[in-house]
Amino acid sequence: MILLRDTVSRMFKRFISLQWRAFRRSPAFGSSVLFKILSAFGVLYFTAIFALLGVGAFYLVEEEMGVDPLPFINDFLIYGTSFWVVTRYFFQKTPVLNIQPLMLLPIKTRQVVHYVLGRTMFSFFNIGNAFFFIPFSLVLLNEGYPPLQVLSWHLAIIAIVYCTNFINIMVNDRDAWFYAFAGVLVGLGALQHFEIFDITQWTGPVFYAFFEQPLWALAPWALLFVLYRYTFVYYAQRMYLDAAMQTPKTEALQLRLDWLNRLGRSAIFIKNDIKLIMRNKRSKTTVMMSVLFLFYGLLFFTGAAYESAAWKIFAGIFVSGGFLFTFGQYVPSWDSAYYPLMMSQNISYREYLEAKWTLVVAATLASTVVASFYLFFGWEAYAAVLAGAVYNMGANAHLVLLSGAYIKTPIDLTSNNKPFGDKQAFNTKTLLLTLPKLALPMLVFAIGNLTVGEWFGYVLVAFVGILGYFLKDKVFNQIERLYKSEKYSTLNAYKQNT
């Protein structure tokens, strides 16, 4: 194992200490620690869930379905694996090491690349799987499955998990591949759901073969080796500045937005924001996310998981509020890269805010129209979506802008990292502000629901939303004051570009 030898070498210790210092000395260190603690809880939670699933899955399938659990699990591994790739795409950071200063030092390029890639192997996205598969395999052994075959199956799965690790690294650079992949996946899922074509009949036996024929387990390891070599070469070749730094020569996307001019001075900023969204990786991902939010309600309105009525309004707010939360929350950080320009031009904060607000409300309105399909799930579902939308447009549209004023994280528009979990997004003030954004409508709904009935709950939420609209000017004044009083510290925070 070349890799292991490298890991223990002194060079690697040096790299790790560089990494540690970058973390320790980053301006975000304070909130970074809070963030680490929060993610640690998240990790613990998922570990426990995985372990329970690992033990429970076997018996659950056996008793509930009355089939042999191993082939059943193997059938679904194709979806499991694909789902894992998609999850990684959104959540797992691609390895980044600031290579430029290292290039002229006497360090072998190979070692740097091995380190960068090797580091990803310790990610929770890889290790976490062990918490499911180890208990599962132990249960298999306990149930008398032949040890050698269980072992070969288990090893094959490990290789596949690591394959997804490297697939993610490669796909992360190529959005087109990813969306094609995700599209095929959704298509296959739909075909299976409507019983037109069942991919698992073809792939299930492949996974089962790792169990039946232990030698087959070598195949995923071979694939892993190939993928590792490929990624390694890919990165090693990009260790030259012109390759790594070169921005792909894409022709500027032409947008005709002059029709927006009728909106008056707000149009200046709205036109810019639309370009910002269309032309930057980070913002594009954000908008993709907000499309996913549209389907969030399906979890609530179809499953029996959340019967409680108050959760329906929770879902209703998220269905139309995707863009509102993912984009609005980070105003003005979207403009962080050129904040000094914004601060020295004659821009009135009011016009600036008004423009962002218009954009957020327009997107919420559009989401609401698209969300009309919730009518299929009964009037309650649609009423929840509508009430949520009214509340979003009336109250949340300016409330998110208010929490944005407290977030001073510069956004690197060109990178896709952390489209969700920006560290400084977790501060007490923004956490407090989630109360009026989410808890208040749930409470209002509960009051209406318990006193008169469900319909009254929805009406009340919408009514409070409309009331919220009259607070808009007050909230804008407050944001304006914040922008002014925080101007210097915001400018300073945006200067730190990591």
Place this chain on the structure above:
Amino acid sequence: MIQIQHLVKRYGDNTVLELPQLEIPDGQIFGLVGNNGAGKTTLFSLLLDLIQATEGTVKIDDVAVQDSEAWKPNTAAFLDETFLIGYLTPEEYFYFIGDLRGVSKSEVDTLMAGFSDFFGGEILNQKKYIRDLSKGNQKKVGIVATFIGDPKLLVLDEPFANLDPTTQIRLKELLKEKSEAQGRTVLISSHDLQHVTEVCERIAVLEKGQLVQDIVKTPQTLKELEAFFAKQI
């Protein structure tokens, strides 16, 4: 007119700038020279109210910059790439600045047509985003954008650095014209003594945050400045 009264910027105990008094009259082309850390960019940032003065004020036309925003319509600045919007094409960026300053699209087009030699055919109609341009071309975009709307005060940090020789010569002519023919106030900083002495009527030398020289240009100025900086070794 720019009036600076007892302007101090401190970070903790470290005083990075201390100017008892400085006045720059309208129409002057004023150069700021000094070694690294002398406080040139700090002064410009204070002037544009991008950082907060520890003590004292900067007034542009009798308006204290931190109290009012009335100075903004008459002032344009290009300090570094944070004054550019990377995901716009140069044209879109110019139109955006034009929109903010109340200059129509066609007026911007006319203005830009006059800079075709300055741009050297690498900026307009290239269908490229500003972030994909070279450092020098980005700088050209930033400098030319400050001319939109013909503001009374131009603030340019290191305008000559990263520019090719042809553009440097052209920029010197442009800045002189701004000041002499149009009566605009121009503030520039530079490490290049020759450029500064060529362009500026008045040159101030900063050293460790202090104003150590404030001279009206004469034919001997370049020699004097060179002697001054050679002494520092």
